[in-house]
Amino acid sequence: xxxxxxxxxxxxxTAGCGSKDEPGPAGPxxxxxxxxxxxxxxxxxxxxxxxxxxVGVGGVLTNPDRAMLSVHQGQQMAEVLTLGVGEKATVQGHxxxxxxxQQGERAYVWVKVTPA
Numbered sequence: 001x002x003x004x005x006x007x008x009x010x011x012x013x014t015a016g017c018g019s020k021d022e023p024g025p026a027g028p029x030x031x032x033x034x035x036x037x038x039x040x041x042x043x044x045x046x047x048x049x050x051x052x053x054x055v056g057v058g059g060v061l062t063n064p065d066r067a068m069l070s071v072h073q074g075q076q077m078a079e080v081l082t083l084g085v086g087e088k089a090t091v092q093g094h095x096x097x098x099x100x101x102q103q104g105e106r107a108y109v110w111v112k113v114t115p116a
Contacts, residue, residue, distance in 0.1 A: 032102050039099040039110035051113040053094050054078075060107035067098050067109040090116045 034041075040050045047056030047070065056070040056078075064084055071091045072078035079091045088097040093116050100110040 032100075035099045035110045037099055037112065039097075039112045042109050042111055044107040044109070050111060051094070053092070053096075053113050055096065055111050055113065057107070057109045060101060060103065060109065062103065065101040065103065067101055067111075069096065069098075069109070069111070071096055 040048070040055075042048060042050075042055060042057045044057045044060055047054050049055075053071060053073045057067055058070055058080075059068040060066070061068065061082070066082050066084045069081045069083065070078045071081060071094075073092045073094070076092055081089050081091070081096065083089060083096070083098045085098055085101055088095050090096075095114050095116050097112045097114070098109060099112055102108040102110075
């Protein structure tokens with residue numbers, strides 16, 4: 001009886017050790033859908049030009065997902081933004097909209113830049 005109780009306890013503890021928050025074998029991005037609205041994909045740690053505006057992704061925060069962006073045009077001073085998915089800001093005559101954030105081994109942020 002003691003032996004079966006010990007096996008049951010070990011089985012329950014082992015089953016409970018795998019957190020549901022942990023990514024599966026396919027990684028945390030397996031259910032991610034790439035936006036099809038004309039947004040530009042920007043990898044974390046890069047600063048490409050999107051529609052004439054330099055948009056750098058300095059970091060990605062979780063719970064809730066937010067992107068830390070550095071935005072500037074030409075020689076103007078960069079403005080720092082922290083935006084979540086669906087949030088937008090107007091910077092130097094342009095609207096910056098975060099349309100998606102993809103977490104994983106490397107984070108990606110989809111940004112749409114349009115004239116304000």
